[in-house]
Amino acid sequence: MRRRRRSSIAWWLVFLVAFLYFFVPLYATLDFSLKAKPAFAAYTHTFADAKFVGSLLYSLVVGLLTIVASLGLVVPTAYWVQLRVPRARSIVEFVTLLPFVIPPVVLVFGLIRVYSRPPVPFTHTDLGSTALLVFGYVVLSLPYMYRSVDAGLRAIDIRSLTEAAQSMGASWPLILWRIILPNIRVALISGAFLTLAIVLGEFTIASFLARPAFGPYLNLLSNQKAYEPAAASIISFALTWLAMIVIALVGRGSRTRVQVGGAH
Amino acid sequence: MTTTIERSVPSARPARRLPLAWLGLIPFFLFAILFIGLPVTYLVVGSFQNNQGATTLQNYQDLLGQNTLRSFTLSIEISLVTALVGGIFGFLLAYAVILGGLPRFLRGALMTFSGVASNFAGVPLALAFIFTLGQLGIVTLFLKGVGIDPYAEGFTIYSKIGLELVYLYFQFPLMVLIIAPAIDGLRPEWREAAENMGASSFEYWRRVALPILFPTILGSMILLFGNAFGAQATAYQLTSGTLPIVPVIIGAQISGDVLHNPGLGYAMAMGMVIIMGISIGIYTLLQRRAERWRR
Amino acid sequence: MTKPRALTKALTPLAIFAFIVSACSSGGATSPSASTASVAPPASSGSVAPSGSASGADLGPLIEAAKAEGTLTTIALPHDWCNYGEAIETFKTKYGLTVNELNPGGSSGDEIEAIKANQANPGPQAPDVVDVGFSFGADNIDLYEPYKVQTWDTIPEAAKDPNGAWFGDYYGVMSFTSNKSIVANPPKDWADLLKPEYKGQVALDGDPRTSNQAIQAVYAAALANGGSLDNAQPGLDFFKKVVDAGNFVPVDANPGTIVQGATPIALRWSYNGLSHRDEAAGNPDIDVTVPASGRFGGTYVQAISKYAPHPNAAKLWEEFLYSDEGQLLWLKGYCNPIRYEDMVSRNVVPADLAAKLPDTTGAVFPTPEQLKKATDLITKGWDATVGVDVVAPPE
Numbered sequence: 001m002r003r004r005r006r007s008s009i010a011w012w013l014v015f016l017v018a019f020l021y022f023f024v025p026l027y028a029t030l031d032f033s034l035k036a037k038p039a040f041a042a043y044t045h046t047f048a049d050a051k052f053v054g055s056l057l058y059s060l061v062v063g064l065l066t067i068v069a070s071l072g073l074v075v076p077t078a079y080w081v082q083l084r085v086p087r088a089r090s091i092v093e094f095v096t097l098l099p100f101v102i103p104p105v106v107l108v109f110g111l112i113r114v115y116s117r118p119p120v121p122f123t124h125t126d127l128g129s130t131a132l133l134v135f136g137y138v139v140l141s142l143p144y145m146y147r148s149v150d151a152g153l154r155a156i157d158i159r160s161l162t163e164a165a166q167s168m169g170a171s172w173p174l175i176l177w178r179i180i181l182p183n184i185r186v187a188l189i190s191g192a193f194l195t196l197a198i199v200l201g202e203f204t205i206a207s208f209l210a211r212p213a214f215g216p217y218l219n220l221l222s223n224q225k226a227y228e229p230a231a232a233s234i235i236s237f238a239l240t241w242l243a244m245i246v247i248a249l250v251g252r253g254s255r256t257r258v259q260v261g262g263a264h
Numbered sequence: 265m266t267t268t269i270e271r272s273v274p275s276a277r278p279a280r281r282l283p284l285a286w287l288g289l290i291p292f293f294l295f296a297i298l299f300i301g302l303p304v305t306y307l308v309v310g311s312f313q314n315n316q317g318a319t320t321l322q323n324y325q326d327l328l329g330q331n332t333l334r335s336f337t338l339s340i341e342i343s344l345v346t347a348l349v350g351g352i353f354g355f356l357l358a359y360a361v362i363l364g365g366l367p368r369f370l371r372g373a374l375m376t377f378s379g380v381a382s383n384f385a386g387v388p389l390a391l392a393f394i395f396t397l398g399q400l401g402i403v404t405l406f407l408k409g410v411g412i413d414p415y416a417e418g419f420t421i422y423s424k425i426g427l428e429l430v431y432l433y434f435q436f437p438l439m440v441l442i443i444a445p446a447i448d449g450l451r452p453e454w455r456e457a458a459e460n461m462g463a464s465s466f467e468y469w470r471r472v473a474l475p476i477l478f479p480t481i482l483g484s485m486i487l488l489f490g491n492a493f494g495a496q497a498t499a500y501q502l503t504s505g506t507l508p509i510v511p512v513i514i515g516a517q518i519s520g521d522v523l524h525n526p527g528l529g530y531a532m533a534m535g536m537v538i539i540m541g542i543s544i545g546i547y548t549l550l551q552r553r554a555e556r557w558r559r
Numbered sequence: 560m561t562k563p564r565a566l567t568k569a570l571t572p573l574a575i576f577a578f579i580v581s582a583c584s585s586g587g588a589t590s591p592s593a594s595t596a597s598v599a600p601p602a603s604s605g606s607v608a609p610s611g612s613a614s615g616a617d618l619g620p621l622i623e624a625a626k627a628e629g630t631l632t633t634i635a636l637p638h639d640w641c642n643y644g645e646a647i648e649t650f651k652t653k654y655g656l657t658v659n660e661l662n663p664g665g666s667s668g669d670e671i672e673a674i675k676a677n678q679a680n681p682g683p684q685a686p687d688v689v690d691v692g693f694s695f696g697a698d699n700i701d702l703y704e705p706y707k708v709q710t711w712d713t714i715p716e717a718a719k720d721p722n723g724a725w726f727g728d729y730y731g732v733m734s735f736t737s738n739k740s741i742v743a744n745p746p747k748d749w750a751d752l753l754k755p756e757y758k759g760q761v762a763l764d765g766d767p768r769t770s771n772q773a774i775q776a777v778y779a780a781a782l783a784n785g786g787s788l789d790n791a792q793p794g795l796d797f798f799k800k801v802v803d804a805g806n807f808v809p810v811d812a813n814p815g816t817i818v819q820g821a822t823p824i825a826l827r828w829s830y831n832g833l834s835h836r837d838e839a840a841g842n843p844d845i846d847v848t849v850p851a852s853g854r855f856g857g858t859y860v861q862a863i864s865k866y867a868p869h870p871n872a873a874k875l876w877e878e879f880l881y882s883d884e885g886q887l888l889w890l891k892g893y894c895n896p897i898r899y900e901d902m903v904s905r906n907v908v909p910a911d912l913a914a915k916l917p918d919t920t921g922a923v924f925p926t927p928e929q930l931k932k933a934t935d936l937i938t939k940g941w942d943a944t945v946g947v948d949v950v951a952p953p954e
Binding site (some may be wrong): 032035036037091116117121123126128129131141168207208209210219220221223224225226227229 | 661677681813818842897
């Protein structure tokens with residue numbers, strides 16, 4: 001049991017400074033967004049703008065596809081590394097850290113050069129360009145996804161779970177889908193959230209691939225309109241908050257874990 | 265797929281099993297080669313080429329030139345400053361809500377907010393600070409109201425200092441998120457034991473807490489450094505690229521600035537890769553060391 | 560595509576003749592970079608309408624061919640620039656094509672790069688048509704597919720390439736756009752920009768190394784500061800003075816930044832300032848002033864990309880823009896369309912539209928040679944003389 005420390009004025013001061021620093025800019029954005037005439041015009045214009053809804057939906061769909069593809073790639077890999085090939089851990093982790101060190105503008109130029117000609121001309125069609133975008137985002141989100149999933153897997157005893165499932169005749173896909181995934185739910189969700197945040201805010205790759213995504217839309221808005229970008233910022237901030245709260249709530253219910261064998 | 269149950273003993277695995285097990289990693293490595301490896305190869309090869317396509321070391325020589333050095337210095341400086349300030353204040357903030365005696369709910373609120381704020385970047389963040397400290401910003405107007413005109417003194421949000429102020433918005437929360445588990449790991453028993461032996465607060469910090477936390481704090485600051493070094497969207501939006509930090513210049517060179525020299529852009533990107541690589545490497549090492557203290 | 564084929568057969572000899580003539584005359588043009596020459600443009604076998612001027616020729620086959628392509632890809636066309644928003648919507652409704660708009664905030668330099676980067680890529684990233692600054696047109700002839708619109712003859716000689724590679728579309732005058740809620744007393748002339756009351760307020764719209772608008776602003780400044788159309792150096796010197804006075808804010812000006820207070824005084828074309836003023840509708844009050852001295856006229860040009868994935872849609876777009884309807888749409892956006900004199904002489908310009916144009920008496924227009932010299936000087940000399948980075952967004 002932790003003894004409650006005397007709260008000194010110093011810590012309150014630290015918190016106050018932080019509070020001001022974080023909230024004043026948000027308030028300033030809100031204040032500016034209401035300067036349009038009439039007051040909520042910036043918001044109504046934004047919601048009424050077909051491009052706002054369109055680009056937001058497009059990015060959400062791309063985000064979802066990225067999450068699915070990323071999970072499909074990362075979960076079996078992280079699982080396999082922990083279970084069967086621990087020696088591969090360093091090299092796999094190294095690969096997952098590569099996206100951190102490559103500037104996105106370089107990545108997109110490389111992708112375009114490689115995939116804009118036969119044998120795999122992704123950029124020649126709209127669908128292909130979107131596919132290339134998803135692959136680019138999987139790369140960008142790889143570090144976060146892998147770390148999340150890896151941490152989640154380490155917190156549960158995958159060895160025992162796997163053996164128990166195998167002793168009951170389960171196949172590998174079944175093990176992953178029914179046993180492993182539900183037990184790393186929180187890790188999956190936090191990885192998914194980070195991926196979604198990256199996709200929604202990303203600009204460089206979407207812009208060079210000429211995709212109607214939210215990032216380029218927001219950029220365009222900030223160049224052409226005065227009050228609407230402030231409104232769009234508030235809206236996207238609110239959406240992010242919502243997502244975080246959902247995660248926090250879902251995470252609360254994951255205390256139950258399948259215990260196999262003794263306690264750790 | 266095998267259905268035999270392996271009693272796994274890590275070091276005693278028979279050698280002939282290894283190649284087969286590694287096959288399971290093929291999809292991952294294939295993806296990495298296709299979508300990371302090939303573009304990176306393009307980058308590496310491009311850094312050795314000039315505008316006419318011939319192979320040359322000129323780009324790397326140009327890296328040491330006046331302009332690019334200035335870029336790197338500026339980027340490194342901004343990243344260092346925001347890593348240090350972000351690291352220290354982020355640590356203090358995390359400590360305040362975890363062990364500083366503040367109401368319990370503030371911790372949850374701060375963690376949730378940090379999750380959101382560490383992703384708040386690019387256009388929305390730059391705009392938020394323009395509305396706060398820009399010429400018409402509410403803080404600027406407030407200061408003018410009490411008699412201080414920051415812009416008359418030469419301050420401007422569109423500067424190195426301004427950018428640093430803005431970067432801190434996602435550096436503080438990142439630090440909070442990373443350091444919180446480590447602060448949690450400071451067992452209260454250690455503090456009590458220290459106090460029982462007559463240590464003052466300061467001595468507890470100096471002898472017990474900081475040495476334990478040090479690898480994590482340092483590692484986190486390095487991660488913050490890398491985070492700032494690679495950030496481009498925010499800087500771009502705030503300063504329209506006026507501050508010649510490295511990611512911005514790379515973008516300009518590669519995508520066709522009038523001084524169009526993609527080879528140089530790629531060489532600069534390689535420089536960036538090396539710097540980021542070193543910082544990630546140190547971070548990983550420090551993290552492994554810090555894990556000693558976590559159970 | 561059966562209908563156009565009959566017409567093509569009939570016009571093929573004419574086409575071949577025209578092609579030979581244009582190939583011979585452009586044979587002396589130097590190729591700017593190796594990369595352009597090494598990639599063959601996509602086969603334009605489906606391309607309709609010869610490159611000879613065909614006033615009175617039926618547009619029907621071209622419309623059919625364009626509809627078969629289905630899409631037009633444009634680049635760097637903000638909707639509030641010369642009323643392009645309405646022009647694009649009208650084009651879409653009239654011909655039933657979709658328009659894929661790339662990078663609305665891009666600069667002329669970005670447009671040229673987009674053509675170059677997508678030479679082998681017929682996907683949605685490749686632009687069909689560009690609208691670039693005058694010198695960007697003349698400098699990149701190798702990237703363009705020559706085409707002469709039906710109204711070709713009414714375009715002034717000085718504003719077009721004889722072979723149809725590029726052709727002027729509209730012009731305006733460099734002016735000062737001020738946000739009156741910050742700038743109570745807007746500047747009236749170039750010398751005013753050095754006044755201490757405008758500290759940290761003066762901005763360019765774009766990067767003077769890639770953006771035509773920014774480059775021409777510097778060129779314009781030269782006229783009022785002892786320079787001339789042949790000597791743009793005083794423009795660079797003037798901006799150095801603005802920087803030294805602390806009046807320059809190195810942020811790319813646009814309607815957003817003007818209202819938000821980042822760039823209270825912006826140097827933009829008169830048409831951009833005026834359409835912004837209209838859109839702001841008093842919230843805030845935007846003042847657009849054409850400077851008393853140093854009135855500089857700038858012309859933009861249209862061109863069709865040689866690597867256009869939709870060549871017929873591109874040609875149809877040009878026909879639309881150069882029809883009276885298209886030209887009047889530009890006029891509505893406060894741009895002086897290139898065929899203005901012709902349309903006035905035929906009484907097709909509504910009086911109220913004509914009245915809204917700003918007073919530009921005394922504005923001077925550089926020749927292509929003067930422009931090239933000045934552009935070279937400014938783009939290369941900015942860093943050395945002024946030394947402040949204003950990089951245009953890499954969208």
